[in-house]
Amino acid sequence: xxxxxxxxxxxxxxxxxxxxxxxxxxxxxxxxxxxxxxxxxxxxxxxxxxxxxxxxxxxxxxxxxxxxxxxxxxxxxxxxxxxxxxxxxxxxxxxxxxxxxxxxxxxxxxxx
Amino acid sequence: xxxxxxxxxxxxxxxxxxxxxxxxxxxxxxxxxxxxxxxxxxxxxxxxxxxxxxxxxxxxxxxxxxxxxxxxxxxxxxxxxxxxxxxxxxxxxxxxxxxxxxxxxxxxxxxxxxx
Numbered sequence: 001x002x003x004x005x006x007x008x009x010x011x012x013x014x015x016x017x018x019x020x021x022x023x024x025x026x027x028x029x030x031x032x033x034x035x036x037x038x039x040x041x042x043x044x045x046x047x048x049x050x051x052x053x054x055x056x057x058x059x060x061x062x063x064x065x066x067x068x069x070x071x072x073x074x075x076x077x078x079x080x081x082x083x084x085x086x087x088x089x090x091x092x093x094x095x096x097x098x099x100x101x102x103x104x105x106x107x108x109x110x111x112x
Numbered sequence: 113x114x115x116x117x118x119x120x121x122x123x124x125x126x127x128x129x130x131x132x133x134x135x136x137x138x139x140x141x142x143x144x145x146x147x148x149x150x151x152x153x154x155x156x157x158x159x160x161x162x163x164x165x166x167x168x169x170x171x172x173x174x175x176x177x178x179x180x181x182x183x184x185x186x187x188x189x190x191x192x193x194x195x196x197x198x199x200x201x202x203x204x205x206x207x208x209x210x211x212x213x214x215x216x217x218x219x220x221x222x223x224x225x226x227x
C-alpha cells in the first residue's frame with residue numbers, strides 16, 4: 001500500500017528563517033510526487049511535480065527536491081505570506097493512473 | 113477562467129437528509145474527482161470519472177453516488193446523510209493526456225456538517 005508521511009506536522013518560523021519540510025513515501029514504483037499549498041478555507045494549489053530521484057524544481061522562495069525515499073520542500077527566507085499548509089502526494093505506477101495518495105500536510109506559520 | 117467551481121460552499125444537513133454537491137470545470141479536462149478532507153487525514157478519493165460517461169469508486173465510496181452529467185460537470189450525492197460524512201469536500205480535475213496531465217486542479221471546497 002502506498003504511504004506518504006509528512007513531518008513536522010506544524011512548523012513555526014521567524015520571517016527570514018530558512019527551513020525544510022519533509023515528505024517520506026513508500027510506493028511500488030513512483031510515477032510522480034506532487035507538492036501543493038493549501039490556504040485556510042481554500043482548495044489545494046499546485047506547486048511542483050517531481051518525477052525521478054535527483055530532480056529539483058524552484059519557485060520563488062520554494063525549492064523541491066526528490067530522492068528515492070523522500071522529498072524536501074526547502075523554504076528560503078520565508079515571508080508571512082508563505083504561511084499555509086503544504087501537502088505532499090504521490091502517484092505510483094501501480095494502482096491505476098487515477099490513484100494519488102496524499103499526506104496529512106505540514107502547517108507552516110511564518111511570524112513577522 | 114474560473115477553473116473548478118463547486119457549490120454550495122457551506123451546508124448543514126440533518127441526519128437522513130439528502131443533498132447534491134455540484135461541480136463544474138471550464139478547462140476541458142477529461143478526468144474529474146471528488147475528495148474529502150478530514151482533520152489528521154490526507155485527502156481521500158471518494159469517486160472519480162476518468163472520462164465523460166464513466167465513473168468509478170475511489171477509496172471511500174460508501175454512502176455516496178456520483179453523476180458525470182457531461183464533460184464539464186460532475187456531481188456528488190449523499191442519499192441519506194450521516195454524521196460521519198461531516199467533512200470538507202473538494203472537486204478536482206485534470207487532463208491525463210496532456211503535458212500537464214499530472215497536475216490536479218482543485219475547487220475551493222464545500223463544508224458539510226451533518227447533525
